[in-house]
Amino acid sequence: MASTDLKTTEDAGSVEAGLDALESGPSGRPPLRHTLVNKVLPPVVAVVVVLLVWQGLISLRIVTDPTTLPSPAAVWHTVQDAWLQGTLLGYIWTSVSRGLLGFLFALLIGTPLGLVVARVKFVRAAVGPILSGLQSLPSVAWVPPAVIWLGLDNSMMYAVILLGAVPSIANGLVSGVDQVPPLFLRAGRTMGATGLKGTWHITLPAALPGYVAGLKQGWAFAWRSLMAAEIIASFPDLGVGLGQLLENGRNASDMAMVFEAILLILTVGIAIDLLIFSPLERWVLRSRGLLVKG
Amino acid sequence: MATTLAQADPAVDHAARLDHVSKSFAGPGGAQLVLDDISLDVAPGEFVTLLGASGCGKSTLLNLVAGLDRPTTGTITTDGRPALMFQEHALFPWLTAGKNIELALKLRGVAKPDRRGRAEELLELVRLKGAHGKRVHELSGGMRQRVALARALAQESNLLLMDEPFAALDAITRDVLHDELTRIWQETGLSVLFVTHNVREAVRLAQRVVLLSSRPGRIAREWRVGIPQPRRIEDAPVAELSAEITDVLRGEIRRHGQH
Numbered sequence: 001m002a003s004t005d006l007k008t009t010e011d012a013g014s015v016e017a018g019l020d021a022l023e024s025g026p027s028g029r030p031p032l033r034h035t036l037v038n039k040v041l042p043p044v045v046a047v048v049v050v051l052l053v054w055q056g057l058i059s060l061r062i063v064t065d066p067t068t069l070p071s072p073a074a075v076w077h078t079v080q081d082a083w084l085q086g087t088l089l090g091y092i093w094t095s096v097s098r099g100l101l102g103f104l105f106a107l108l109i110g111t112p113l114g115l116v117v118a119r120v121k122f123v124r125a126a127v128g129p130i131l132s133g134l135q136s137l138p139s140v141a142w143v144p145p146a147v148i149w150l151g152l153d154n155s156m157m158y159a160v161i162l163l164g165a166v167p168s169i170a171n172g173l174v175s176g177v178d179q180v181p182p183l184f185l186r187a188g189r190t191m192g193a194t195g196l197k198g199t200w201h202i203t204l205p206a207a208l209p210g211y212v213a214g215l216k217q218g219w220a221f222a223w224r225s226l227m228a229a230e231i232i233a234s235f236p237d238l239g240v241g242l243g244q245l246l247e248n249g250r251n252a253s254d255m256a257m258v259f260e261a262i263l264l265i266l267t268v269g270i271a272i273d274l275l276i277f278s279p280l281e282r283w284v285l286r287s288r289g290l291l292v293k294g
Numbered sequence: 295m296a297t298t299l300a301q302a303d304p305a306v307d308h309a310a311r312l313d314h315v316s317k318s319f320a321g322p323g324g325a326q327l328v329l330d331d332i333s334l335d336v337a338p339g340e341f342v343t344l345l346g347a348s349g350c351g352k353s354t355l356l357n358l359v360a361g362l363d364r365p366t367t368g369t370i371t372t373d374g375r376p377a378l379m380f381q382e383h384a385l386f387p388w389l390t391a392g393k394n395i396e397l398a399l400k401l402r403g404v405a406k407p408d409r410r411g412r413a414e415e416l417l418e419l420v421r422l423k424g425a426h427g428k429r430v431h432e433l434s435g436g437m438r439q440r441v442a443l444a445r446a447l448a449q450e451s452n453l454l455l456m457d458e459p460f461a462a463l464d465a466i467t468r469d470v471l472h473d474e475l476t477r478i479w480q481e482t483g484l485s486v487l488f489v490t491h492n493v494r495e496a497v498r499l500a501q502r503v504v505l506l507s508s509r510p511g512r513i514a515r516e517w518r519v520g521i522p523q524p525r526r527i528e529d530a531p532v533a534e535l536s537a538e539i540t541d542v543l544r545g546e547i548r549r550h551g552q553h
Contacts, residue, residue: 016421016436016470023434023467187384190360190377191449192401201397205388288387289431 070256075263078256087240095226095241096268098154102161103222110166110218114173114211119199128174131167139164139225143232152235157226164225165218172214176207212284216277223269242268309453309485310336310359310376315368317354328354330510332368336485338452343488343496343503345539347547351511352489356455359487376453376487377446381461383438385430391441392417392426398448416444419478436467440474447482456488460495469527472498476523493536493543498527503539507546514546 054072056062063069082088117124117131142163143156150156180203188194188202230243240248242265249257285291317329328351336342346352357363358370360378385394395413404412410426417425420440430438439459446454460468476499479486490496496503500519507514517539521531 013421016474019467019470020422020434020437023436183380183382183384184386186362187378187380187386189362190375191398191445192375193397197401201401202386205386208388287429289429290387 067253067255070259074256075259078254078260079263082260091240091242091245092264092268094239095230095243095265096272098157098241099161099223099226099272102158102226103165103219105158106162106165106169106218106222107215109162110169110214111173111211113166114170114214115177115199115204117170118174118177118207124174131170131174134163134167135171138228139221140228140232142225143229146229147233152233152238154238156233157229157238160225160229161222165222168218168221169211169214172217173207173211176210176214177203179210180206208284209281209288209290212277212281216273216281219272219277220269223265223272227265307337308335308371308373309338309340310334310370310372310487312355312359313369313371315355315358315365315370317351317358317363317366327510329358329365330512332511332513334504334513336453336487338485339483341479341486341488341499341501343490343500344506345490345493345496345503345543346506346511347491347508347543350506350508352491352506353457355506355511356457356487356489359453360455373452375449375451376455377449377451378455379439379442379446379457379459381458383430383435383442385438385442385445387430389430390426391422391428391430391433394430394441395445395448398445402449412448413444416447417441419447419481420444420474434467435463436471439463439471443475443478447478447484453485453487456486458490459488461490461492468495472527473524475499476525480523493540494527494532497521497532497536497539498525505539505543505546508550515542 051072054069057069058064058071066074079088082091113127113131117127139160142160146156146159150159184202184206185198188198193201226241227243227246230238230241231247234244234247238244242261246258246261246265249255249261282291312332312334315329315332316327318325318327320326332355334342344352344355354363356378358365359372360376361372362378385391386397389397392410392413395416396409399409399412400406414423414426417423420443422437422440422444425433425437425441430441433441442459460471463471472495475486478484486499488496488499497519503517503519505514505516506512517535519535521529521535525532
């Protein structure tokens with residue numbers, strides 16, 4: 001190469017390095033204080049407001065009958081007692097272990113089902129509408145037949161969870177696959193990713209955001225279905241979960257216990273979402289640059 | 295050179311041969327002829343640009359050569375599966391820049407321990423050393439196209455097809471990438487079939503410019519570009535030939551307004 005050639009290519013290299021530096025924005029996570037003020041503070045304020053209104057209803061004697069509305073302190077004492085007697089974690093664990101195990105089964109069934117519905121035209125035409133329809137059917141409707149078919153035991157609970165969660169998971173995967181940009185499939189094909197290789201290397205990872213959204217919704221449906229099953233089919237031999245706790249409170253006309261159960265059901269549902277599904281979703285979106293920094 | 299990717303094989307006298315290729319698509323008024331009797335050879339190591347206005351079937355032609363679609367009549371032979379680069383970078387956003395390249399290597403059957411090193415080499419070739427762990431969305435448009443180029447090169451095909459790969463970039467970046475592509479083409483000895491509607495770009499890059507007419511796409515004329523590399527897009531000989539080609543191109547387009 002002549003010396004002039006060399007000079008041009010060197011120039012191109014340094015110009016390119018300059019362009020790269022100019023066009024790449026700064027990256028990094030927002031500082032902790034930001035996260036606290038923007039993400040943590042608002043929900044805390046909301047909870048405090050609800051507690052204040054609740055206490056106000058009682059302090060201002062708007063509601064006077066404790067069997068209609070117990071005070072926050074009374075509910076807190078009930079929770080505390082259950083904790084001191086060592087039964088609180090038992091209630092929670094009975095329900096959470098059922099919920100998560102049922103969800104795991106739903107995952108194992110819903111994933112291949114969603115994939116087949118997304119990829120096989122005949123199956124899609126046959127099963128697709130039913131799958132969407134099942135999503136709008138409240139899973140509590142399945143409790144009576146499940147009790148009759150399977151009896152009052154844990155398998156009935158799992159059946160109801162499956163019917164609640166499988167359609168969400170499968171539908172999430174189907175819409176994820178539908179939204180894969182055709183360009184990715186073309187690019188994959190020119191690289192030799194066809195058939196099963198294409199599904200594994202291109203279609204499935206590209207469909208991940210839709211799939212994770214389906215998982216998140218699937219968990220919400222699984223938890224709801226389980227609570228419905230526990231409330232309706234409460235039977236001492238099954239062990240006391242949060243749904244049974246609520247039903248026991250109702251039978252004993254113990255409103256503080258009913259509130260305790262409702263709050264625990266809500267807290268566990270939110271906690272599982274915050275600990276497992278939201279981080280999973282954020283990770284998937286952030287790694288693809290789909291999460292707008294706020 | 296250490297970075298040589300594909301040596302021109304003297305036993306094969308063409309990297310791609312299109313023999314009387316026609317393509318029609320079913321349209322509302324019967325079959326619509328998009329490409330009409332295209333015959334074209336790309337020699338090993340040759341850089342050819344296909345130039346044409348909209349409706350000349352440039353992208354259809356590349357799809358046929360890439361094997362993504364079949365010609366209605368005629369035959370296309372290529373030496374193995376060509377690599378294809380698109381106007382959009384088409385990088386997979388769930389993988390890092392380096393892993394995108396490694397996926398191409400994996401699909402080609404490169405053993406796992408060799409992939410990482412090969413990907414680093416290819417990134418260095420497109421001057422993106424150290425970008426292996428970068429996410430696609432962290433890269434600028436020009437950097438993405440260079441990673442896409444590295445990924446295409448990872449296929450170790452003798453023929454690289456490029457479908458207006460720089461059309462979406464700003465002029466400054468495009469200019470730099472022209473220099474890069476010329477350098478990489480010279481270093482690797484690849485054959486390139488490059489589609490564009492930008493006359494100057496075609497002349498800046500190619501050894502041969504093939505002008506396609508529109509509706510249906512036919513080969514209207516060819517020019518051999520004898521201007522020595524490195525060229526610049528503002529060089530006088532480049533401008534001169536571009537003016538000549540533009541006149542012919544306008545004549546082709548004008549015919550469509552007359553009937």
